[in-house]
Amino acid sequence: MSIYMRVIFIICYVVLAPFLGGFLEGLDRKISARMQGRVGPPVLQPFYDVQKLLNKQVIAVSRAQTFLLMTYMLLMIFTGAMFFAGSDILMCFFILATAATFLYFAAMITSSPYSTIGAQRELIQMMAYEPAVLLTCVGFYLSAKTFNVSDIAASPLSHILYMPGFFFAFVFIMTIKMRKSPFDTATSHHMHQELVKGLTTEMGARNLAFFQIAEWYENIFLLGVVALFIINNNPWSILAAVLVILAVYFVEILIDNTSARFRWDQMLKITWLVTLLSAGVNLLILMLIS
Amino acid sequence: MGKVARSPWLLHYDGSSCNGCDIEVLACLTPVYDAERFGIMNTGDPLQADIFLITGGVNTQNKDVVKQIYDQMPRPKVVVAVGVCACTGGVFKECYNILGGADSVIPVDIYVPGCAARPQAIIDGIVKAVALFQERSDEHDAKVKAEKKGGR
Numbered sequence: 001m002s003i004y005m006r007v008i009f010i011i012c013y014v015v016l017a018p019f020l021g022g023f024l025e026g027l028d029r030k031i032s033a034r035m036q037g038r039v040g041p042p043v044l045q046p047f048y049d050v051q052k053l054l055n056k057q058v059i060a061v062s063r064a065q066t067f068l069l070m071t072y073m074l075l076m077i078f079t080g081a082m083f084f085a086g087s088d089i090l091m092c093f094f095i096l097a098t099a100a101t102f103l104y105f106a107a108m109i110t111s112s113p114y115s116t117i118g119a120q121r122e123l124i125q126m127m128a129y130e131p132a133v134l135l136t137c138v139g140f141y142l143s144a145k146t147f148n149v150s151d152i153a154a155s156p157l158s159h160i161l162y163m164p165g166f167f168f169a170f171v172f173i174m175t176i177k178m179r180k181s182p183f184d185t186a187t188s189h190h191m192h193q194e195l196v197k198g199l200t201t202e203m204g205a206r207n208l209a210f211f212q213i214a215e216w217y218e219n220i221f222l223l224g225v226v227a228l229f230i231i232n233n234n235p236w237s238i239l240a241a242v243l244v245i246l247a248v249y250f251v252e253i254l255i256d257n258t259s260a261r262f263r264w265d266q267m268l269k270i271t272w273l274v275t276l277l278s279a280g281v282n283l284l285i286l287m288l289i290s
Numbered sequence: 291m292g293k294v295a296r297s298p299w300l301l302h303y304d305g306s307s308c309n310g311c312d313i314e315v316l317a318c319l320t321p322v323y324d325a326e327r328f329g330i331m332n333t334g335d336p337l338q339a340d341i342f343l344i345t346g347g348v349n350t351q352n353k354d355v356v357k358q359i360y361d362q363m364p365r366p367k368v369v370v371a372v373g374v375c376a377c378t379g380g381v382f383k384e385c386y387n388i389l390g391g392a393d394s395v396i397p398v399d400i401y402v403p404g405c406a407a408r409p410q411a412i413i414d415g416i417v418k419a420v421a422l423f424q425e426r427s428d429e430h431d432a433k434v435k436a437e438k439k440g441g442r
Binding site: 038040049051057058197201203 | 293294296297299320321326327328329333334335338340365366430431
């Protein structure tokens with residue numbers, strides 16, 4: 001990939017990802033409402049929410065929170081930019097983990113019991129999904145003999161053919177990363193639960209807006225990784241990737257609306273079991289045939 | 291500056307209500323009335339709330355709680371008293387522990403009468419509150435702008 005292409009991809013990601021992410025979240029809320037037999041908010045509702053949050057009075061328990069959340073957002077943008085520029089996928093996920101640490105500190109620093117519990121659960125969530133994420137990187141290496149995203153995307157065959165088990169495990173942990181229902185232990189997205197808003201309880205006004213925008217960047221990055229499973233050197237595979245992304249997103253919404261929340265220990269067990277069985281067995285087979 | 295009226299987030303607090311009004315408030319969020327089509331979300335967090343929905347009268351034990359919740363909400367904010375108890379104290383007005391309606395401790399903007407207030411009346415009250423929220427937000431923006439100019 002030429003340097004110009006890389007720059008164009010980075011600019012596209014930085015500019016378009018929040019709009020795309022917000023739009024997908026709007027679709028998510030609309031489809032969720034329809035599944036529950038409601039009319040639902042307009043598709044642009046997430047943008048209205050963020051716009052309002054930016055206009056509210058800033059009450060922060062700790063001034064450092066804004067700095068930590070800004071760092072979280074910038075690292076998240078950096079992760080996605082590196083990924084879409086076609087560089088090392090392993091490095092992308094390491095930076096993503098660093099970003100998550102800043103989010104943890106932003107929640108911890110307020111010392112509110114709700115956000116502290118939310119932050120601790122966020123750490124447990126990281127522990128649950130990290131093995132699957134790392135194994136996915138290893139799977140891409142075994143399948144494509146490189147960690148470079150641009151080289152992985154330029155292979156003659158779609159990688160999902162070699163690594164269906166990894167794909168399943170990755171989509172499974174995306175439920176955690178997207179904070180969807182069976183695994184929304186860190187931030188309950190419904191009111192009046194034991195956590196109030198968990199991780200985001202002490203984030204108000206523009207801090208919550210930063211958090212929201214960072215989530216959109218993250219979702220687009222994760223969906224980009226899903227696309228990496230499908231894309232090969234045939235341009236038509238991009239269309240297939242988009243269809244797979246939409247299907248995965250729909251499945252996540254369906255899971256969100258049909259399941260009750262797990263306890264953290266149940267989450268850890270089931271995630272590691274799926275990772276071991278599906279990605280682990282796939283890994284053994286890949287190592288044997290290569 | 292911005293149109294904030296499209297995204298009013300509610301905080302619902304039960305003063306000393308008999309739960310009649312609370313059930314009607316929750317009914318507003320069900321498929322029949324679906325308040326979310328106006329962007330209304332029921333949040334449990336004062337820091338993220340725009341409209342404070344209070345049901346039931348204020349008593350000697352929860353007056354500090356009500357005050358604190360009101361203070362924790364960032365400006366611009368609107369208070370809606372739902373049900374006759376939150377408006378005036380209702381049938382409990384003369385009780386030894388009841389101070390009166392919600393307006394005995396915090397400034398109330400919109401009164402929604404009824405025992406219990408019907409969902410239609412509550413949504414009507416919230417729609418009025420949303421208009422007021424937009425007005426206050428514009429005032430708030432003008433104030434922030436003036437402060438910024440004065441500071442420089």
